[in-house]
Amino acid sequence: MDAAELVELLTPEGLRLLDSLPAYESKDDVVKAVATLRAAGHSPALVAAVLSQSKLRARAVSKFGPFAERMLFTEAGLEQATRLGVAARHAGRFRAAGATRIVDLGCGIGADALAMAAIELTVTGVERDEVTAAVASYNLAPWPNASVVHSAAEDFDLAGYDAAWLDPARRSEKGRLRDPHDWSPSLDFAFGLAERMPVGVKLGPGIDRGLIPEDAEAQWVSVDRDVVELGVWFGALARPGIRRSALIIRSDGGSDELTAPGDSPDVEVGTLGRYIYEPDGAVIRARLIGDLARSLGATMVSDDIAWLTADAAIDTPFATRFEVIERMPLDEKHIRRELSARGIGTLEIKKRGVDIDPAAFRKRLSLRGDGTATLVLTRVAGRRVALLARRD
Template identity: 70%
Template structure:
């Protein structure tokens, strides 16, 4: 977002117009809406700014719920912003550790600062980008215990704070930044602060695990089966005895697996009547072995995350399937089986086999009223196809 667009948006006319619009729908006749707003006398720049913000608010509802209706966003800021439910858990760590003055360095649009302020902690949100800082100030305007500073996170004097939270910006205006030294603030700076004071550092879930400092708590978080982040926690905001954690949030509520370190894999064995796909957070935290043992299960292959057993279990940490048919992976035989069963709707899951599910679905020429899940994977090093039904 350009500064000129933000000025249009923050005008009395802009905010009033934004709040007057109906909920944004991608199927709406946007061209007609633009025409109507222009006919009403609004400038082209204002109309563009307001409709762009209405679109972002609609997207933000999945992260912020009804709060999104009163917030402002940028494209990049919304993409990186912590979901409010997760941000509340981050904030709770600082409160539970008895910390009261928190610096949120690289605050973006202010999602984590909002959660910290909401539980009566004093928070200073520092954001280098001027437009993003202004949006954070708008989003935090209702919290007298929150302050926004437009500045460089690596230059902030931290003597007055007893805890720090960092969400390094991992992309610029044009691309995602792969080198942690290019992040803002840099990863070395963030982890260096963790050696000095209680700190939490939010990172992308695919971070190279070798970069995670020993002696810290690394918590992978998934929301509705989507792994959204890994938090690296230092000092008083890290839990004693927890080095690896998988936090799973969904319709079931919240559940967590924890361990001191990566868990050893479970034994491998033959395919049982039931198959389980661990949640991505469990896989990334390398707690598959602990999950398998808790279910009395075994791994299907020592290189693949699927686990199997002869009992049906409902767990928030994995999706379960009842095995219906198993055969070596052969498209001709698979096509015959699906035709015989009248399978017209097929979910395809693959792990350990190089195949394009969309192209495979076309080649299978599906017909019929039935539905099933096709699991393509390896067992004992051999490629297999498993026809299954979700539990």
């Protein structure tokens, strides 16, 4: 969204028109809406602006729920915005640390600032991009304890603030920025603030672990098995004795957490048992597979393969359990015959440690039948195997 489009939106006519639109569902709806709105006398620019926002609001529901119906978005801002349930946990950490005046440096469209304001913290969002700052101001308008300043994070005066939150922009108009020095603000700036005040920094979960300072708490977060972020916490925002954490958030809003003072050592490779366990991605990223294995009485299926195996069926929020039906050689013809004999027509394929394209592999299996199963293509004790399994 550019400035001209925002000007069209931020008028009484624009906002009334946007709020009057039905929920966006398909491209066919857009074609009909354009014709209807143009016939009603609305300008092409206004029609384009409201329909663009309608599409973004529909996409935003997965992150913001019903709040999305009254928010404005930019494409890039929505992509990087924190899910509201995760932002609420960020805000709770600031409150638990006793911080009351927070500066959100690089606030984007205001997702984290919104969560902070909702629990009565005073928050100032700082945003370098003028259009994004205006969108954040609109989104935070219902909260008198929230404000937005159009400024570069590096230029903002931090006097009077208890703590800082940063979500550095990691994309430009040309695409993803690989070098942390090119982020806005840079990673050096973000981590450097920890020398002055308690700081929390949101990063992508796949960041080079060597960049994480030793004195920080690193928490990987997954939502419904999708790893969404790495939070790096300093000072009073970091919990004593915890340096590695995997936070698992469920769709019902509940959560479970695995914590440790550091990376946990792996367990040994063992014999394939009745069950295999696929650790949640946050546990894998946090390198807490060893601690999870010990809690399950499990062993590794192979060196450098992030799957566990055991004979016992133990429920855990930190891994998905599968019962092994049959172990087979990783031979396409053999697998095809076995699936055909069992009438498997719906097959989930998982792979780890083997160079196979699951989608192409599935097409070659000529699946037929009413049965369902999971096929795990991996290595067991170093050997390539196929494990026919069912979700337990």
